Amino acid sequence: MLLTAILAVLRRVARGERTDMWPFLLIIVLLAVNGFFVALEFALVGSRRSRLEPLADAGDRSAIRALAAMKELSVQLAGAQLGITVASLLLGLIGEPAFAHFIESVAHHASWIPQGWIRPISSVIGLLVIVFAHMVLGEMVPKNLTLTHPESVLKIVSGPNRLYLLFARPLVIVLNWFG
Template sequence: MTALLLFVTVLLLAANAFFVAVEFALIASRRTAIEPLAAAGDRRARRALRAVGELNLQLAGSQLGITMASLGLGAVAEPAIAHLIESGIAGVVELPEGLLHAIGFLIALLIVVFAHLVFGEMVPKAIAITHPETSLLRLSGLNRLYVALFRPVLRVLTAMANAGTRALGVEPRDELATIHSADELARLLHESREGGILGETAHQLLAGALRLGRRDLGSILVPPAAVVSLTQGDTVAAAEALVVRHGVSRLLVLEPGGRRVVGFVHAKDLLDLPTADHDRPVPDSKIRKVLVLDRASALDEVLVEMRRARTHVAAVASDGVFVGLATLEDVLESVVGDIVDESDTGEVAPAAPPGG
């Protein structure tokens, strides 16, 4: 009889370890790590995803299993082990029956608590936390059968727990939050770099990309005083002189007073004009449209707008008034740092400093 009780004790200890491992694997597993396996046809991964999708019910199953296994250990293991200890002590020294039972009970209790804590709780928890997805894939099949068997009971327990949670002002959810804010992603990137998972270059690129949405166009614009520009009505000769002097291929065209943007002139369009037109104003037909963006625009939105317009240059305005210029290079430099090309002049360059 004692041998049978000890065998049942081992089974209950294993069951406790199983449910603990399932519980922590469910909590620690990432959907993003399991979904590719499920998409590739892995049946275990599909089962695991279904389990993660009904987290409250699955955790209720684990808790019920742990509770039943723990109660069973207390009822079965202690008497069986205490009987063995009492028999061993009685064969060595003669003690009063009450004292013998007390010693046997105390030692048996310590053994059961130790085995339950270490092998039934800590070891499976450590394994599940270290390899959550692998643990969940391996355990999801057997756990699925268990949950299917006790599903009616688990639904009742889950409903009662959800009602209690709502009474405390908290809305229960069936899935763990997997969406991170920009600040959380930045911390994850920092931790990944500190842990050696990300190199310095990769960290800078990813961190810079995250900062795009937090910075506005005003943080990178070239101020009006530093922009090479024409005033509407300036002559072709004046435009050509600016192109030669500053080595740019495009000239911004502003209304008189410089408050509003008209468009831009491309240097190659000036070459098509006859010599007789050099002293005449640049024709309106040669002034192309320019992308105008608001100063408060986030840099990630600016990148999208420039890509949609297929342009490397945008005028920047605030309440319709010209306040500067921004280039695609300026936006990219906010991510990757300074970019130096062969000429480093840009499409619409800043004005040369006095005496330059």
């Protein structure tokens, strides 16, 4: 019966009926943003100057940026923590209701579920789905990838992070001061 309900929702999508996919696209973006900042955090802590300095001496601009980021570790880590926190909060704010709404629309086709239980069950399942996605895709995968090659990752993420800090630096400095 549940499979039938899922297929009914998918048929609606296939027929072009209105479905709001924007929250799910935003969830993907927020998972990527969270993963970016997690990778940055672990790359900053795990990178060795001795591996980046020869590359920087040879003119590798990304290695030069990575070393510059390592020189202001406290601000860089605070910026990463701000990015992780904001992405995580937005992920919960947008993700749980999006998945709960989808599950609710599927569950309404399952006659064996009491109608009064559909919303709370959908909310719990939606929260579990978003927590799982956040933990695995937004935290563990970027962490594990970064721990194997921290210098390479730092060379990649230090450029975009530099742009982020152009805007966020004042807030990051204030937060870091309070910390």
